[in-house]
Amino acid sequence: MxxxxxxxxxxxxxxxxxxxxxxxxxxLWRELHPASKVVYRDLEKFEMPHLTQSVFSAFNTTEVSDNGLHISNMLIDELESADTVLISSPVYNYATPSTLKAYIDHVVRINRTFGYDPENYTRKGLLSGKKAAVIVSRGGMPINGESPDGVERYLQGILNFIGIVEVDTFSIYGTTHEGSANRFRSTKEQITQCFNQN
Ligand SMILES: Cc1cc2nc3c(=O)[nH]c(=O)nc-3n(C[C@H](O)[C@H](O)[C@H](O)COP(=O)(O)O)c2cc1C
Incomplete structure (x- = not known):
């Protein structure tokens, strides 16, 4: 499953x-995988705390006690059990919502989602064998054909860092401008095409 x-x-x-x-x-994903499971993490409903010094320190310990790690543990367990990770994000003030940034701060964790080799100063993502899709919507239009804020590239970079290298990105531009319905339709078509290719 x-x-x-x-x-x-x-x-x-x-x-x-x-x-x-x-x-x-x-x-479309459910159509492709009829006997499947969707785990839903809605960051508007879940009270996502900021990462604190004490929780970050606990990332680096091997103690079994909780140390405030329960949220990080739960979110990483969800990532580990997923075959596909879908992230949807608006652009707020040239960035992801702070809730999504806080989520990322809790799941980018040494020895859980990435490993570090001090001899070679190299890091390696540990969540291999998964796919991801990133959907970003913004009020503004592209500048010279490029994202003006780089949110897609940031999210793709984080996913790559934790070992998820196969990432499809979908951008919705100009949601606050005239013609937004047409642009939204074309992004949906891109998503459909992506499933038709696979
Ligand atoms: C607080 C806030 C900040 C925003 N900042 C930006 C921005 O920096 N760049 C941009 O293009 N649009 C910005 N927008 C517009 C949103 O990106 C746009 O409304 C988008 O459609 C939101 O995604 P959603 O429709 O999935 O909620 C902002 C909107 C809000 C509410």
């Missing part, structure tokens, strides 16, 4: 472009 871990982060739960595109991705 395949598992999709879906992580949504827009604080708009009614008519969000990124959530709607993620719905489309999830529908």
């Amino acid at each position: 395949k598992t999709l871990l879906r992580i949504d982060s827009s604080f708009n739960v009614e008519d969000s472009f990124s959530r709607n595109a993620a719905d489309h991705y999830e529908t």
Whole structure:
């Protein structure tokens, strides 16, 4: 049985472009994997704490006691059990929502999602064999054909760092401009094409 871990982060739960595109991705993924499971991590509903010094220190210990690691443990367990990870993110002030950044801070963790070899100063992602999709929606338009904020590249970089190298990215531009419905349709078509190719 395949598992999709879906992580949504827009604080708009009614008519969000990124959530709607993620719905489309999830529908197609379920069609492809009929006997499957979807684990849903909605960062608008879950109270995601900021990473603190004490929790970060606990990342580096081998003690069995909890040390405030329960949230990090739970989120990493979800990532480990997923075959596909779907992240949907709006752009807020040139970045991901702070809830998604806090999520990332809890799951990028030494000896759980990446390893470090002090002899060669090299790091290695530990979550291999998984796929991911990143959906980003923003009010603004591309500049010279490029994302003006780099959110797709950032999320792709984090996924690569923890070992998820196969990442499809989908961008929705100009959600606050005229013609947003057409642009949204074209992003949905790109998602559909991605499933048709696989
Ligand atoms: C607090 C806030 C900050 C925003 N900052 C940006 C920004 O830096 N760049 C941009 O292109 N759009 C920005 N927007 C517009 C959103 O990215 C846009 O409304 C997008 O569609 C939100 O995603 P959603 O529809 O999935 O909720 C901002 C919106 C809000 C509410």
